[in-house]
Amino acid sequence: MSNKYIGQSVRRTEDKRYITGKGRYTDDIKLVGMTHASFVRSPYAHARVISIDLSAAQNMPGVVAIFTGDDIKATGIVGVPTGWQVNFKNGDTMKEPPHPLLIATGSTSKHIGDPVAVVIAETYAAAVDASEAVEVEWEELDAVTDPFKAAQEGAALVHADAPGNLAFDWELGNPLSEVDEAIAQSAHVTSLEFVNQRMIPNAIEPRAYIGHYEEHIDKYTLYTSTQNPHLIRLLMCAFVLGLPEHKVRVLGPDVGGGFGSKIFHYTEEALVTWASKQINRPIKWTETRSEAFMLDAHGRDHVTKAEMGFDADGNVQALRIKTYANLGAYLSTFAPAVPTYLHGTLLQGLYTTPKIHIDLCGMFTHTVAVDAYRGAGRPEATYLLERLMDLAALEMGKDPVQLRKQNFIPAFNGVSEPGYQTQVALQYDSGNYQGVLDRGVEMLGYENFRQMQREAAQNGKLLGVGFSTYVEACGIAPSAVVGALGARAGLYESAQVRVQPTGKVSVYSGSHSHGQGHETTFAQVVADKLGIPMEDVDIIHGDSDAVAFGMGTYGSRSLAVGGSAIVKSIEKVLEKGAKIAAHKLECAEGDLEYAEGKWTVKGTDQSVSFGDVALTAYVPHVYPQGLEPGLDFSSFYDPANFTYPFGCHIAVVEVDTETGKVTLKRFIAVDDVGNVVNPMIVDGQIHGGLAQGIGQALLEGAIYDENGQLINGSYMDYAMPRADDLPMFELDRQETPCPHNPLGVKGAGEAGCIGSTPAVVNAVIDALWSGGHPVKDIRMPLTPERVWRAMQS
């Protein structure tokens, strides 16, 4: 073990290919004989397919084949599955209607863009032209898009066998009667009805797939822009197409972002794979940006009523929540888990709240699926808690910093002090919440700010500060825990460390990068653990034939789970290496120590290098008796617990009293993501997360009209955050190691997106209160119009 790389801001090795345009994405791949697909999609959110007329399209130039929902139905392929089961309160299994690859005649489309047919042609242009010539006769039906409205009597029904549009109802926490009683006895109750709006993920690379069946070897290859090649293979083979897994290779080349939206198994992946065998040629499909807006699983979309009860001193006594969570028309891969086990379980927050109850309805609507989007459930939990906390401080005339501190769970390291058992199932690993808040407040210059705020108010200017402290559950996840919670898969990670005869190291990781910098961070860990140069390490990922298995990249899990699997394999390498070294040095293994890339007989200058040992392992002429040649180990790492990063985000805003425009003046983020391997990469992750979280607060949000049409499905209409919407971020870190994984890391991918949104909204509310507008809530995004209206109310 050396400390040459870990903790250093090593420049990302993958960036050379990215910034020189040499990245190789799925759409860059061209195969001999490759055809192109274009889908015929429903223009309506809810409509019955009366008939499909292919006659004009079939005769168009370049058309190779057209498949409809009727063709798929005839094969017996039911559709894509969901990977998580949540049960009704009464124990019944959730409603899980099929999600067909294409809509058959007589069936109904359930969201705009639901496909009825796929046209495969020699060129992309020919495929598009012919798909436009497919005549579909539709019978338009009523649609419902809002999860609360979907629950009302008389709402249009999405699935005949899901009455009331309910996929499941679910509860967690202390018995409701106890929470009701605690709320009733509270000296002050802060209540808030709000919407956590629907977000569109907007990965820079749209989804792209190539299905390639090769008859001569009877094998399929799927190239896919995915966050987890192995999971896609498992779901597609075992649950959709019924293919033997060893006959299917899934490759995830360079992937241009996902933010969750590329975790899931999409119908188009299965369809190009299946159709490739039908025509015996490769088929490529790359979605248009318009399709990406419409079809990539969306995020958030909760309608909530939350109440927090306090005693006369401001101590939180109880939290009661009723939420309607939009799941969309079909249950996507992780969809049932997001509002439940990734959201309800985080409602303890950083507070000692003794009584908590959440009642949640998972709703079907005529919209595209809602699933994990950066943070997945945890931003919704943080938004709820932190809005309540700042609002309660305003209502009770208390200081929001002090109110938090008096309710914080005291610091615990998870080693000499036990983890913290919450009221909502989880046990936090380690935390020091006051530490991050104190640091944030110090960076803000709090007292000075309040002085400035008062002066500004006197001069007719509205300044506000918003606080947000968060804890999240990352490193997803311990298989036994998630299994008990309804996951249909384990969530471990695999890694193989193959030492080559020359002492160079190839690492095969099941954790697939879609831009996070795995190739750099993992190589830093390997190089230091082995005491070799980083240049001697290569990280291989994204190939189901090369890598043993993988559960993918999401839930800030890559380093905590995937990195730990690598460490396990390195330990095995060093253990075997020590046997070989001891043989070469004619000593006992116990007399050796390993440092700086060599085994040394303790107290002597007798040593043998890592490279020498590696060569000996492959050229075992003089070798320990009974020991196998080679130096190549695989491991599976299943974490003992989630990891629990936490932090404090502070926003300072100015609100224009004339126009309602919010200007974000400062943004402070103090995050504790455990030990840090590459500070620059962590900063980058935080920056990106902050931009998305601030985007939700001020700019973004999917809008469906009353007919279920997505009316802001383009960059002309959907407001993404831009550089000039954001201040220079002020970042700092605290490092509280994770006590249960070998690297002590917790995960940083989602933190920025989890803490930032409520900080910004709280700051605007604070600004408005300072100017004599005591509003409780403004719907996100906080557009000038909404803020202005709030000031007039």
Next chain:
Amino acid sequence: MDLTGSHILNADTNRIWAMLMDTDTLARIVPGITRLEKTAENEYKAVAEIKMGPVSGSFSGGLTLQDIREGEGYTLHVKQSSKIGNADATIRIDLKPTDEGHTELVFDGGAKLSGLLARTGNRVMSGVAHTLTKQFFNNFEQEIETV
């Protein structure tokens, strides 16, 4: 999308009414129309080419006149489909005589859009509608002048 407005035309109500009920005239003055055929009493088949910013496509579908109030107005129901989405509009048209042989044409209704048409360039859609309306009335005025 709301479609409301009014325009004062330089002809008396009887003449305007006659023009509004005449297929050939309508085909000339409605922007983008390339074909307009009468298929039944008060029912037409229409084909239109619209090219404006993000809205560019070939539309076809039906046009129905309902609630016909002789000389006073009718309700126009337009159902057009295209590869960039469908439009379904209901517009009530009222003719009101003003002084000196002028007629005020008041329209009030809305359009339901779907597909790419609904999804893309929503902010500019009302601008597109406004431009088309303006063109319609310009054409109408020219028609009044020339015929």
